[in-house]
Amino acid sequence: MRYTLKVDTLSLRKLVLRVLAISLIFSLGYVLGSKGYKVSQPSFLEFKVDRSVPENKNVDFSLFWKVWDALGASYYDKSKLNPSKMVEGAISGMVAAIGDPYTVYLPPEENKVVEEDLQGSFGGVGIQIGFKGKQLAVVAPLPDTPAEKAGVKAGDFILAIKDEKKKIDKTTGGMSLPEAVQIIRGPAGSEVTLTLLRDGQNEPIEVKLVRADIKVPSVILTFEGRNKDIAYLKLLKFGGETENEWNNAVSKIISNNTKGIILDLRNNPGGYLQGAVDIASDFLKLGTVVVSQEVNGKKDDFKTSRLPRLPRYPLVILVNEGSASASEILAGALRDQAEVKLVGKTTFGKGTIQEPKTINGGAGLHITIARWLTPKGEWVNEKGLKPDIEVDDKPDTTEDEQFNKALEVLKI
Numbered sequence: 001m002r003y004t005l006k007v008d009t010l011s012l013r014k015l016v017l018r019v020l021a022i023s024l025i026f027s028l029g030y031v032l033g034s035k036g037y038k039v040s041q042p043s044f045l046e047f048k049v050d051r052s053v054p055e056n057k058n059v060d061f062s063l064f065w066k067v068w069d070a071l072g073a074s075y076y077d078k079s080k081l082n083p084s085k086m087v088e089g090a091i092s093g094m095v096a097a098i099g100d101p102y103t104v105y106l107p108p109e110e111n112k113v114v115e116e117d118l119q120g121s122f123g124g125v126g127i128q129i130g131f132k133g134k135q136l137a138v139v140a141p142l143p144d145t146p147a148e149k150a151g152v153k154a155g156d157f158i159l160a161i162k163d164e165k166k167k168i169d170k171t172t173g174g175m176s177l178p179e180a181v182q183i184i185r186g187p188a189g190s191e192v193t194l195t196l197l198r199d200g201q202n203e204p205i206e207v208k209l210v211r212a213d214i215k216v217p218s219v220i221l222t223f224e225g226r227n228k229d230i231a232y233l234k235l236l237k238f239g240g241e242t243e244n245e246w247n248n249a250v251s252k253i254i255s256n257n258t259k260g261i262i263l264d265l266r267n268n269p270g271g272y273l274q275g276a277v278d279i280a281s282d283f284l285k286l287g288t289v290v291v292s293q294e295v296n297g298k299k300d301d302f303k304t305s306r307l308p309r310l311p312r313y314p315l316v317i318l319v320n321e322g323s324a325s326a327s328e329i330l331a332g333a334l335r336d337q338a339e340v341k342l343v344g345k346t347t348f349g350k351g352t353i354q355e356p357k358t359i360n361g362g363a364g365l366h367i368t369i370a371r372w373l374t375p376k377g378e379w380v381n382e383k384g385l386k387p388d389i390e391v392d393d394k395p396d397t398t399e400d401e402q403f404n405k406a407l408e409v410l411k412i
Contacts, residue, residue: 064090088363095365101131101177102354103368110178111364113185114356118239118271120216124185125192125209127152128269128322129177130348136172136180138196139348140267140322142216142236146209152196154267154322159204160195188213218242221249229259230407231313235279238271238326246279250309260314260410262403266344270325273302273353280333281305283315283340289333291373292353299373315340316406319387324348328385332374335385341409342387344402351381 068086075081088107095105106114116122126145127138138156141148161183162169168183184192190211197204218241220234231253235242253261273290280289281304292300317331319342328347334340353372357365373379391405 100368101134102352102366104176104178104366106176106178106364106366108362110176110182111358111362113178113181114364117181118237120218120237120239120241122185122214123188123190123211124181124214125152125194125211126214127184128267129158129180129184130269130324131177132157136175136177139269139324142214145214146212150207150209152194152207152209153198155199157197157199158194159197162193162195163191165190186211217245219245219249221252223256223258224262225259225407227257227259229257230410231256231258231261232264232403233261234264235268235327237268238273238275238279242271242275243278246282250282253310253313258313260316261310262316262318262406262410264318264403265323265327265331266318266320266402267322268324268327269322269348270327270350273326273329274305276326276329276333277302278305280330280337282308282310283334284308284337285311287337288375289337290329291375291377292370293373294370300370314410316409317342318344318402318406319347319385320345320393320402321348321384323385325350328380329372329374331385332378332380335388336375336378341389342385343389343406343409344387344391344393346386346390347380347384349380349382349384351379 071081071086072078088105092105092107095103113122125147126142127147128140128142129136130139131137132155136158138147138152138154138158140154141152158172158180160169160171161180163183163186166183166186170183172180184194186192188211191208192211193206193208195204195206216236216239218235218237218239220236222232222234224230224232231249233249233253235246277289284304285308286304288301288303290302292302315334315338317334317340319327319331323331323344324347328350331340331342331347335342351371351373352368353370354366355369357367359365371379371381374385389405389409391402393400393402
């Protein structure tokens with residue numbers, strides 16, 4: 001199989017993010033046309049079609065129904081005409097026609113994967129994935145997982161996915177993020193093969209991975225430094241368990257003889273907006289955390305949500321190319337409002353907000369509803385947040401140069 005891809009023309013600053021609002025019920029009743037009727041064809045399931053269009057919906061579905069009726073009348077293998085899948089495919093195509101890779105319709109099985117991802121427990125290989133431009137790519141491998149052990153790297157393009165037991169061997173062009181995740185995940189002990197193209201290389205490589213049980217905590221706390229008085233907070237995502245894990249970490253920081261905090265947002269792809277607001281609120285006394293801006297220019301400020309518990313501690317934030325969306329919101333807020341230094345590499349630059357909606361049967365619809373700005377009005381989309389102190393994390397050393405620089409910046 002031949003793959004062609006111009007690596008240098010694709011932006012490293014885009015990441016699909018499934019985040020940022022409370023789920024709402026969404027009705028899609030107007031999708032189907034004019035009159036209700038029954039269809040009965042040999043080997044074609046009898047089903048009820050509602051062609052009614054609600055009032056004030058100026059939509060002509062005549063072409064849709066001509067195609068629908070032609071398939072029902074003429075397609076040679078009626079057993080393959082599954083009405084529910086056909087409607088689902090039509091909905092997916094309608095959403096995809098917008099041309100926004102972050103606005104997606106998720107069938108129930110794919111939506112379930114999304115929810116598992118935010119909860120942080122699943123069978124898989126241990127990679128965070130997103131898009132560079134419109135090409136599926138690795139955002140970051142998770143620590144101590146099959147992907148990391150096999151040498152998968154942040155920024156690798158995923159060109160194809162193969163699972164022999166699932167009888168799947170697909171290229172990823174046009175593939176949605178949840179579909180890719182659904183294929184890559186599976187029972188521990190089973191195998192999946194990824195075809196990857198690495199930046200700077202001309203030929204793809206195949207990596208066979210054995211899945212494992214992946215449990216991804218939101219927060220990891222250790223105490224570092226000569227006197228073990230520097231709280232090192234590794235924040236991996238803003239998910240369903242983040243609040244409880246964060247509160248436990250805060251209690252330990254306060255009870256310890258803590259002199260300073262290093263907040264590590266490297267390779268954090270984001271998550272719930274409110275999680276970023278709540279964590280920022282533990283460091284900021286008052287003020288705006290992030291600004292949501294609609295296409296008409298209307299702005300909505302998200303303010304601190306509580307009294308701060310950690311404002312007295314000196315703070316440095318670590319960021320890199322894998323820091324995206326909600327992690328950029330947090331870093332941008334603390335930089336703008338508290339002059340916290342950012343150390344590391346320029347972040348991904350994911351500057352839009354998606355609202356997930358739950359619709360009938362467990363499916364999901366994620367809609368881009370706004371872009372977000374830092375408190376000082378910066379839109380980071382496709383450019384990211386530049387660190388105050390740029391430091392490479394050299395792959396050929398055992399030292400964490402970025403962490404060491406953060407310790408130095410704390411000056412404690």
